[in-house]
Amino acid sequence: MISLEQQKNPNPEDFPSELQGLRMTKQRREVLAVILAERDHPTANDVFSRAQDRMSTISLATVYNCLEALVSHKLVRQVNFERESSRYCPNLSDHCHFQDEESGKIHDVVFKEGVKLEDLLELPQGTEISHLEISLKGNFGK
Amino acid sequence: MISLEQQKNPNPEDFPSELQGLRMTKQRREVLAVILAERDHPTANDVFSRAQDRMSTISLATVYNCLEALVSHKLVRQVNFERESSRYCPNLSDHCHFQDEESGKIHDVVFKEGVKLEDLLELPQGTEISHLEISLKGNFGK
DNA sequence: GCCCAAATTTGGAATTATTCTAATTCGGGT
DNA sequence: ACCCGAATTAGAATAATTCCAAATTTGGGC
Incomplete structure (x- = not known):
């Protein structure tokens, strides 16, 4: 089991099939991997375009769904600055x-x-x- | 000169013609008065409908303009909770x-x-x- | 008091982030 | 292999806010 907080370039395959009670689907894995891969704070759109690099069929709606699931299962944090679009950490x-x-x-x-x-x-x-x-x-x- | 922080039911007329370097137009006065009148934290829409009670011709765009002006001149504070619409304090x-x-x-x-x-x-x-x-x-x- | 330029207001259109919807696909369990 | 509920998808819908261009108002100088 990898450390979700430390590893620099996580491989989506390394994630178990369930984390914090959340089923790790292909897309959720990929979204999570994208967020873990860099220490920056990407917006949903940033995540979307990075995810597309490896999974060209993923949709923006799915990215939003995945982010919502990851945030509510406390695998990722949502970050807000005033009215700017949310970022993920x-x-x-x-x-x-x-x-x-x-x-x-x-x-x-x-x-x-x-x-x-x-x-x-x-x-x-x-x-x-x-x-x-x-x-x-x-x-x-x- | 009234206290902007304490008075319960301020009368727009009581405001000087300029505050913090901001020209007090009729609409800005009214918007400010609406915000000072209650200790709640109204959204732009709330402010709009309250302002309409006394100034039926005011537009939502103007309310946004006025709020922006009041906030940037530090007469009012903008308050955000996650992605909810901004409130004013x-x-x-x-x-x-x-x-x-x-x-x-x-x-x-x-x-x-x-x-x-x-x-x-x-x-x-x-x-x-x-x-x-x-x-x-x-x-x-x- | 009148005129002008500048600032403000206005209604409506445009924009942007996000959510919703309904149809399709997927994947684990039998 | 089949079934079923969950997840994904594309696109439409929504909501808050900003933009736009025209109309109005303002204060300052004559």
Whole structure:
């Protein structure tokens, strides 16, 4: 079983037939492989065109379906910046995203050791957070 | 000069003819008044229909234009949750947003006293953040 | 007060990302 | 090999937002 988080050029064939309870069809495998292959944050369209290289018959609708399935089974993370189109991220560890305004490129940003959300925010007690997204924009100092 | 942050039912007429370098036209005044009137987080469409109550001739395109102008002049904040349509927030103080999954309602969440972003994230040094958005989803404990 | 250029507003068309639909194909289990 | 539900597909539909070009309004100078 490969590590879904580390390997650089995963081979779709290496994926088991089921991951996190999700059946790994040809297309889902391919979509997942595309996302794992690069550490960038491709849009659905990016994924579509990369997937087409090896599977010319795949459709955009399928890419959307696969992404939805992979995201809901927590094999991939969906990343949003304001109203831009969603991007997809293979990094499942706790982190957030920084977009360099010059290049448009997105970088993962990790939390400092031991930081908890409750330490940061005045949350009404009893609040349960099911989803958290932190998005930063800016630029690396001149 | 009224406080843009506190007053409950602002009257568009109370706004000066220019705010933050932005000319206050009739429509911009009205859009701003609509947003200040309630502490909820209306979408562009919500703003449009509320604005129509008092200014029946206003167009949706104008509402979008006005919102854009108000946001870029920092009179109003734009709030995003994943791919949902943008919402607009009159609260200009430093805060983030929590969406109750049951009601869909959005609540402002303030940062704890003295918390700085650098304390939370491993940002490459020299990074300048120009925009930060933190969005939470969840529910208030049962 | 009147005229002009510039800015704003307007309605409708266009765009874009995404979702839906209905038909086809696939793949695992018998 | 056959069946059935799930997955894939192409294309249409949708929804939010932006664009466009024309009409209107504005403020500043005379």
